[in-house]
Amino acid sequence: MSALLTPASRNAAARSNVSPIIWDGDQLRLLDQRVLPHEVRYIACRGAADVAEAIHGMAVRGAPAIGIAAAYGMVLALRADRDSLERAFETLAASRPTAVNLRWALERMRGAWLKQPDLAVFEAEAVRIHDEDLAQNLKMGELGAALIGPGARVVTHCNTGALATGGHGTALGVIRSAYAKHHIELVYNTETRPWLQGARLTAWELQQEGIPGKLVADGAIAHLMSRETIDWVIVGADRIAENGDTANKIGTYALAVAAKQHGVRFMVVAPSSTFDLRCRGGADIPIEERTARELTEFRGVPVAPEGYDAFNPVFDVTPAALIDAIVCEHGVIEKPNRERVRAVLK
Structure with missing residues (x-):
């Protein structure tokens, strides 16, 4: 103990x-x-x-x-x-x-x-x-940083730092650890609509730590990857199914698709408590939907026509086939599938 x-x-x-x-x-x-x-x-x-x-x-x-x-x-x-x-x-x-x-x-x-x-x-x-x-975060930071070569440019989505954890962070913890090894050249962090966790929180944490970062619109990622060399997309997770399918902040799935198209590696960082082996696959993960007002208003100010409806899922599921590595405190699961997930979590 x-x-x-x-x-x-x-x-x-x-x-x-x-x-x-x-x-x-x-x-x-x-x-x-x-x-x-x-x-x-x-x-x-x-x-x-x-x-x-x-x-x-x-x-x-x-x-x-x-x-x-x-x-x-x-x-x-x-x-x-x-x-x-x-x-x-x-x-x-x-x-x-x-x-x-x-x-x-x-x-x-x-x-x-x-x-x-x-x-x-x-x-x-x-x-x-x-x-x-x-x-666990400090251990994952060490394991994830070992996958990142010097001079890397990375993208991260939502907020996965000390604000989202018990300290240091999951995906942002890997970035912190890699930056301490002088392996990170630049971090692109998304806005993360509609709550703007990336713009408000991740940008603030990166600034607090002196890590060079640039804010990028959620919809600009594919364009960014087509114009610049990006080495990794590094994200957290809210639930990981037995087969490696991963639920994370809405927009993560689109990031993974863009990364696959442009040859960018995709890393998920989460502690073992985020794995739910009762979920066979992503289809079994419940996806929270929140009020339309989170999209039609911003801090109480209307940004859409009055009475207009909205579809507001706050998570999506990234298939394991689009994930290059899942990092947890027990090790790195490369090309995750059911057998590799269970082998690391046993």
Whole structure:
């Protein structure tokens, strides 16, 4: 059993100036990612309902970060009412359906309580989930960086850094680690519509770390690849099926198709908790659809005709055949398929 980190030591180990999740023993404070980069504001959560609202409302996002926040939400719930285990579980599980890390963390916390219903032990389990995620990210950063040669130009989509995880990041963690080895020349990061996580969050994290980056419109990627040499597309994941099919932020599938057309390698970076071996393939992964207003409005200001409808899936599935490598803390799965996924996760 590894030693538990304090918030300060956890942030130092993350090699990042970003602390999106702060547990101080009495409450959970979540960095409100909806107002970045123009404002740094934390939300105080004192119960499971507060955490569920923060997850559903996108104040905290990124599959690993959602799972960590939910684990702490369970602690808050049982501190208030020791008989609230199942109610808290269902409330938090319903907040985002696609990211499997959420249910994984909740099931782990439920199992810990049923095994030993002690609040101190229960809190330690949530902290351990947080610490383990950071350690996994640092390991994945090392493994992924080893695949990237010097002078690389890479594309990343959405936000997969410290803001989306327990620290360091998944896909952005690989980029951080590769940049530290002087292997990254330039990062192109997409806007990531409609919430603009790439424009608001990834650009901010890259700037905080001094990593050279350029913002690119989601629809400009194929054009970029036709004009410039891009070595890798590096993305995270919200759920990976048994056969390697991967659900990630909407637009990832189109990136993978463009990458295949232009001979650009495609890397997915995610911890083992993101794999869902109960899903045989991508067709089994539930895809969250959100309100049309997220497309027809921007921060409450209409950008489409009043009453106009919209199709707003927030994830898509990239077939394993378009993925060159999946990196998790246990190793690298090249040309993923069912047998190779199971061999690494066994």
